Amino acid sequence: MIRAFRALVARDLTLAARVGGSGALSLVFFLMIVALVPFALGPDLNLLSRIGPAILWLAAVLATLIGLDRLFQADEEDGSLDLMTGAPVPLELVVLAKVAAHWLTTGLPLALASPLFGLLVALDGTAMAATALTLLVGTPALTFVGAVGAALTASIRRGGLILAVLVLPLMIPTLIFGVSAAQSALSDTVPFATPLTILAALSLIAAVVGTLAAAAALRWSE
Amino acid sequence: MSALPSTSLWTRLSNPGHFLRWSGAAGPWLAGLSALTLGLGLYLSWFVAPPDYQQGETVRIMFIHVPAAWLGVFFYGSMTLSAIGTLVWRHPLADVAQRAAAPIGAAFTLICLVTGSLWGKPMWGTYWVWDARLTSMLVLFLIYCGIIALWRTMEDPNRAARAVAILTLVGAVNLPIIKFSVNWWSTLHQPASILRMGGPTIDPSMLYPLLTMIAAATLLGVTLHLYAMRTEILRRRVRTLTIREAERLDAGAPVLVPGPAAGSTPLGQAL
Numbered sequence: 104m105i106r107a108f109r110a111l112v113a114r115d116l117t118l119a120a121r122v123g124g125s126g127a128l129s130l131v132f133f134l135m136i137v138a139l140v141p142f143a144l145g146p147d148l149n150l151l152s153r154i155g156p157a158i159l160w161l162a163a164v165l166a167t168l169i170g171l172d173r174l175f176q177a178d179e180e181d182g183s184l185d186l187m188t189g190a191p192v193p194l195e196l197v198v199l200a201k202v203a204a205h206w207l208t209t210g211l212p213l214a215l216a217s218p219l220f221g222l223l224v225a226l227d228g229t230a231m232a233a234t235a236l237t238l239l240v241g242t243p244a245l246t247f248v249g250a251v252g253a254a255l256t257a258s259i260r261r262g263g264l265i266l267a268v269l270v271l272p273l274m275i276p277t278l279i280f281g282v283s284a285a286q287s288a289l290s291d292t293v294p295f296a297t298p299l300t301i302l303a304a305l306s307l308i309a310a311v312v313g314t315l316a317a318a319a320a321l322r323w324s325e
Numbered sequence: 326m327s328a329l330p331s332t333s334l335w336t337r338l339s340n341p342g343h344f345l346r347w348s349g350a351a352g353p354w355l356a357g358l359s360a361l362t363l364g365l366g367l368y369l370s371w372f373v374a375p376p377d378y379q380q381g382e383t384v385r386i387m388f389i390h391v392p393a394a395w396l397g398v399f400f401y402g403s404m405t406l407s408a409i410g411t412l413v414w415r416h417p418l419a420d421v422a423q424r425a426a427a428p429i430g431a432a433f434t435l436i437c438l439v440t441g442s443l444w445g446k447p448m449w450g451t452y453w454v455w456d457a458r459l460t461s462m463l464v465l466f467l468i469y470c471g472i473i474a475l476w477r478t479m480e481d482p483n484r485a486a487r488a489v490a491i492l493t494l495v496g497a498v499n500l501p502i503i504k505f506s507v508n509w510w511s512t513l514h515q516p517a518s519i520l521r522m523g524g525p526t527i528d529p530s531m532l533y534p535l536l537t538m539i540a541a542a543t544l545l546g547v548t549l550h551l552y553a554m555r556t557e558i559l560r561r562r563v564r565t566l567t568i569r570e571a572e573r574l575d576a577g578a579p580v581l582v583p584g585p586a587a588g589s590t591p592l593g594q595a596l
Contacts, residue, residue, distance in 0.1 A: 251495055255488045259478050268474055269492060272467040308498075316495050319412070323487040 115204030136162035155224035156285030172263035174253040210242030233288030244306040247313030254317035359544035369534035392542030393437035400430025408490035420486030425553035431469035
């Protein structure tokens with residue numbers, strides 16, 4: 104089981120690295136959204152630093168969508184998903200491995216790179232660290248919720264657009280708590296730990312529900 | 326699809342063929358009953374209920390707004406139950422019920438949002454506030470839209486049914502979270518201007534018209550749902566018959582078949 108899990112994660116990481124990874128692409132997309140906001144709002148650094156965490160979170164949500172539609176679709180098209188479904192490991196484990204690999208190539212780089220992008224929106228050191236931490240804790244929830252949509256639309260041609268429509272409403276709670284955790288690090292009204300704990304809980308719930316639902320969607324879509 | 330005499334009443338009622346028969350008989354009665362209740366409710370809320378001492382005549386929006394909100398949530402609940410029926414028992418009527426419910430629920434949610442914002446303008450001075458109730462209803466509407474969109478993209482109704490059932494269940498898990506979290510969030514950032522109307526605190530002169538309207542709206546919703554389900558069943562029969570006809574032609578059968586061969590796929594067999 105553990106070996107199968109590791110093998111799958113390694114396979115997907117290799118694929119991501121060699122096939123012009125979606126990880127780099129979503130990082131570039133993330134940078135683009137962050138860069139677009141000052142053009143829309145005007146280069147007022149005070150305003151930008153106040154809404155900086157919100158911008159980073161919004162960019163993270165949108166960047167998560169990039170590449171999500173290929174998560175199961177690529178394997179569905181070349182037939183390797185059938186092999187995985189027929190393999191003597193639970194389909195839930197396959198989903199968990201694939202989603203973990205996807206998060207490692209998209210969510211994790213976003214969280215790690217966010218302090219750098221925080222510079223662009225004039226965040227100070229504390230806010231930068233806080234935002235990076237909330238992204239680290241919260242992006243798994245986004246990926247797991249997204250995986251459900253990816254599984255549901257795996258066999259639909261051009262499922263990318265409908266995937267966004269399905270998944271974005273379900274990402275709202277994560278966005279709310281992610282932003283409020285990052286904001287609470289800026290002001291002293293609420294202790295930082297409270298929303299952060301809820302964010303962590305959301306990630307754990309999404310991991311369980313998302314894995315089960317995505318596996319069910321793949322199993323029943325034949 | 327032979328008649329099974331020993332099956333329970335529930336099983337017989339939920340067989341698509343039987344469903345078509347009894348819903349055809351019950352439909353007009355339900356429609357009549359909901360028209361009567363709706364008439365009574367509209368009369369009560371328009372002429373009998375007094376204008377509010379603060380809000381004046383605009384309070385009458387409530388008699389449309391609250392039933393619509395209730396139905397928006399009610400249909401999501403019924404879709405959740407149908408989703409379980411689809412996934413656990415693979416019941417053919419469960420996904421028919423679910424598919425028929427989605428547009429109706431979305432429509433009532435939209436009515437709730439629109440009347441709410443029309444009511445909000447004179448009361449709060451703005452069409453829209455990002456408060457907990459409004460936001461969670463908006464998210465509910467978005468989830469409805471996603472479900473309808475997914476139905477429409479998948480061609481095979483059986484596959485679509487299971488996909489939509491999974492999405493419905495995931496959305497149902499999320500709805501309480503949305504409600505709770507937005508509450509929590511808006512109390513942090515702005516004083517919540519939540520529209521509260523705890524049952525007992527409302528005066529009987531308005532409560533009874535409101536309850537009548539809620540009953541009328543529920544009857545109306547159930548009637549619409551019943552007819553939408555009938556339409557959906559018939560649509561699937563047409564689809565099955567079309568596919569069979571195509572397969573028959575594909576197998577080299579002559580296009581024009583007299584008498585018995587044409588009658589060999591009776592409607593009742595098709596589902």
